[in-house]
Amino acid sequence: MVFVLGIDIGSAQSKGIALGGQGSLGSFECPSGGDFKLTAEKLRGELLSQSGKTENDVSRTVATGYGSKLVFFADEIKPDIVCLAKGVSSLHPTVRTVIDVGDLYTKVLRTDGNGSVHNFLLSGKCAGGSGRILQVIARVLRVRVEEMGDLSLTSQKRVDFNTGCAVFAETEAISRLSQEVKKEDLLAGLHRALAAQINSLAERIGVEPDVAMTGGGARDIGLVRAFKEIRRHDILVPTDPHMIAALGAAIMALEGIEQ
Amino acid sequence: MSLKQSGAFSTVETYYNDYGQRAKELNREGKKVIGYVCSFVPLEIITASGAIPFRVRGSIHEPITRGDTLLETIVCPYYRSCFDLSVKEKYAFLSGMVIPHGCDSMVRSFSAWSYGLPLSYFHFVNIPSVCEESSLEFFGSELNTFRKSLEKFTGKAITEENLDQAIRVHNENRDKVRALYEFRKTDPPLISGTELTMTLTAGSSLPVEESNSLFDQALTEVKGRGNSPLKKGPRILIDGACLDNIELIQLVEELGGNVVTDTICNGTRDHFPKADADGNPIDALAHRYLDKINCPKTYRSNKAGTFEGDIENRFGDIGTYAREFNVDGAILYVYKYCDPFGFEVPARKVYYQSLNVPLLHLEDIYSAGTMGQLRTRIQAFLEMIG
């Protein structure tokens, strides 16, 4: 009886998926915190208890993500872009371009439906263009990240927002609020600016349809909509887009056994 | 300074804001409009061919997006903005484009331009980087190659008479610009820096004859002013490359300075030197563009053998302008990643010291977003010299 784990330790959120021969047996997500070892253990514990298994039942574990090197019980570590392609292709084989908006990085990759990565690009060393800025602004606006998307959709009058520095964005947002700009208009502006930045990155390696968006950022429908508007075509968002890398890791663990 | 909404300057403002408006019309009438960048493209040859030279401009208000997907961000930001607007089809009315060897940014991105824009005519003019007899000769040949390629494109021969005539009207244009600058000599000047740069920029989007009559109108209007609409304030010289958006100058003037002269491309660098009117026109053009345009791109050898003598040779025109226009301070405005100007900053600083003109050096990225930061620097500078 096969039983595998896919563990994705992101800089913000950690995600895990347990797969058996028949499909998913459990999934779990929690904040990464500072101590990735601890987080990894917690994830494993939770996945085991969800699927009613013990450590000894695990045939293979593949880890991925920012903190993957600290998943001490992993059999193998796989780069996140490879896992993303695997994960997306397993759900949506027509996808050719994946845009993953993570916490520190935005990743764009091209795949072929079999889960191979044909090209990829990562955002640079400035966090201004990745998911973190969403969190920063959410805090300023005193809304939960989960609510930002819906709120942004209610905007009637988008304001121009300069994404620039993820740290100073906070200052800018507060001063906008004190000028009585509405939260939703500010968010719409932020989403637009971020989407434009991400689109530029994507265009550098070329965007081939179908396009999927993944990562924590894809849970933000405001960002997804802004991205659709810029690209003028539909964007596929898998259910639980932030779990895709973990899913891919789990699939690769399965494949590892088959070999 | 806000503009007078009357006569010439309201036309200027229209052409400046809706840049390319007239060129679009001309294109619809079946005229060929040829885009160019930089001061080194010999406009006279384009005019002589019957086509209309049109200076491609960037916009500091438009974030660079599509352009960045084809061109590295280590290209000078002004040039990236020009490219970005072009690939976004802002200049879709162009029939062709000419790019000179102005700097590394221009040379290395030529492929991206020539494949990125769907134009039927593209030409690169090589410009020697030294100025001596053999390079003038080479440049003459290169200009003839350009002439031939335009002839092929327009299907019409460019005669010596055409060239002579073009040289004449372009020289007239330069005379008018000189005359406009004369109005900056009073204190306060009769024409603001913002108005002037806007006028010159507007002019570079028009056929030279139309530009001439626009400048004539502006001259009449300024002459009629009698008293200056401006307040006295520190008199500022702007030193740098292409400054085709007025915001920086506007900012200086808003903060109480008066921009009275410059060395910028769409200022004295482009508009002051004239081509010799008699003699072989190609030789005259080679001479004008290589020898008379003072750009750091052209290497001028150190004939003096001393550093002081060298900077006097290379930057002497700055001193001349500083005295002629009686300036109190200068702003050296250089784009990030600009090699020709970037390497001269230390020497230029020393030169300004020798002139006893206080200097503010700004490195910028061609975006309206930086104006806030520049505001503090410029205000502090004006406080410093005021």
Added chain:
Amino acid sequence: MAEEQKEAKPKKRMTATKAAASIGPMVKEFITGTLQAKAEGKQKVAYTFIVCHHEEIFRALDVMPVWTENFAGICGAKRDAERFLQRAESLGLSRSLCTYALCGIGFDQWREELGGMPPDAPWGGQVRPDFMISSGQILCDPRSKWYQASQQFMPDVPIYNIDLPYPLFQRNQDHRDVWSYYHQYIVKQLRGLVAFIEEQTKKKMDYDRLRELVNLSDRTWNLIDETYKLRRAVPCPMGTGDAMNTMVPINFMMATQKAYDFFVDLKKELEEKIVRGEGEVENEKYRLMWGGGLPAWYALSDFNYFNSKGASFPVETTYRMVAPLHDMDLPETKDPIEHLAWRWLGYWTFWFDKARKRPGSEPDVERLINWIEEYKIDGVVMHEAFSCRTWHVGLIWQLHQLAKIYKPIPVHVIGKDGKKEKVFKELPSLILESDIIDITSYSEVDTRNKIDAFVGALESIRANRAA
């Protein structure tokens, strides 16, 4: 270039060939040689730039070239460029400018201020030149602005700025239509250089000697080409990491017997390795092309990291500053100066004809396509160094164009209708971003993550490749 490092960290790059390992001492000897020559005063020393393709003139007139890019690279490889860069910055030079130049100017300013070498100058330091030869033109602006800026601190050292143009590739123009006046100009420029050096050295050019030297480097050009082509072998006997060493004779030692002999030895070494089936890496899994960009000199061990993943680099577009002369259709001439001018034009227009034949291509793209085929390449790696436009602008565009016109990888894909079909995909590519010598732009963790991801991508393509 030199990869030797003083710090005893395990950073030292491992070379695969004996030839490459011998370069470090050679460069050191070379730097000491310039210092010695200056001290003895018998030979004039001149600052100059690589890729000038007229070293023969220096050698024939007994001038010792000091390659200023080389010295900056050494500072970078020793991770000791920062203090010189900061000095240049404090003079008002922006970090966005060529950091080789910044390092050089910072160093020179310091040396001139002290009247002696700055403390702990790498390998004894860069010697004060007797004169400087700039060669910018279309190659790069810093090459004519750098020495001009340095002259601020040594105004008594004269500069000769040689203008060496070549026609840029234009789709609808045959370069042969214009190259005769290019040639005439280059010849005049080279003669000007000869006159300048004659005046500086008070020597007369011996044209027979010049002809011999030109002949020697011509033979070296061809020999290098033959030697490098051996790297087509599978497994590849020598990678780009080593080539960053063996570029030294190509760029700094041309027109010397030593350079020729070096390649005789290297060729022999490679032939032997091929016979033994010995590759740069033990189990060659992927063959990559270094498709553009100067390397990050302080991080050459990244090549070892690639190697550790089974990736070898049989070919690079960087520093291969020669092309086979017998494949160039150059006009015959007895005059060595005229020949140098033709060779220059021949080198720069080498790929023009081929590029014109393939729609959407241009010389740099054409070279990529040809070498991808010849060297059986699985992926392209490029390095975008922020401070140098010459070799680092146009890379993205080249990849775009390459992807458009050249798709060698067959894969089965599932289309919208759910049917499986076979299509062809382009080669995967990786762009690393940092700088040639400014280490503050570099992050090892980041770079290695990218490399991991890239190798992961290669692996997944291999696993799913259609027959």
Added chain:
Amino acid sequence: MTKVVILNQGIVASIIGPTGPEQRRLANRVMEEALEKISLSFSDITFIVSTGYGRINVPFSDKQITEITCHARGIVHLFPEARTIIDIGGQDVKGIKVDASGKIVDFVMNDKCAAGSGRFIEVIADTLEVPLDQVGERSLQSRNPAKISNICTIWAQQEVSSSLAEGVSVSDLLAGIHQSLADRIVRMVSRLRVEPSVIVTGGGGKNRGLIKALSGQLKQEVLVPEEPLITGALGAALMGKEIVEKARQYNTPLETKERILEAVKIL
């Protein structure tokens, strides 16, 4: 921070209020507090100069002068021997060069990246849960400063929390962060060719760890005013005083605003 200095012959009152981007509101509030403290009415103030990042958002100011000019003025008043001034604020860092007469001859400023400003320290202090007024002292306890390899504030924040989990001590991390910021500041001000005496002012001046790192990297002693936060406001007040004196001397009218404080809306 929002600061007020009221000047007569000497400093009559100085108040340091909270930091924050709601500048208009804070200006009103801090002014009110200052007046309360010395029981003056607003109309007793002859002239008001505002300075700083938010100088245009001070509704009641009679003149706006940049913080560059004001800091220099304030510092020169306190330290006539000053030649190089480094002002470390939460938004930006500035280097100012003054000559023997106290006149500004050159200045530099950093660009819009939090990694080069005092904000960098704030963010990291927050991550490490160390109160801002203790970061300096804590960093001085370090024996083995950590090497911070990321430049971006956000990435450095991540790096710091990972290192913390790996057991690197808070003081070592703080020391590393100070080195990293000092490095960036020194790189910037070296464009001015630093000459002694060097004075560090602004909020960063309160941070002894940063001062130590700076003086180490500049290879010279740096001086800090007793209350570095108010030197900008002090300079502004001095400039205001000069304006008033000049006006009195030449008998020209002073242009001032109406002395009204806006009602402060509590957010």
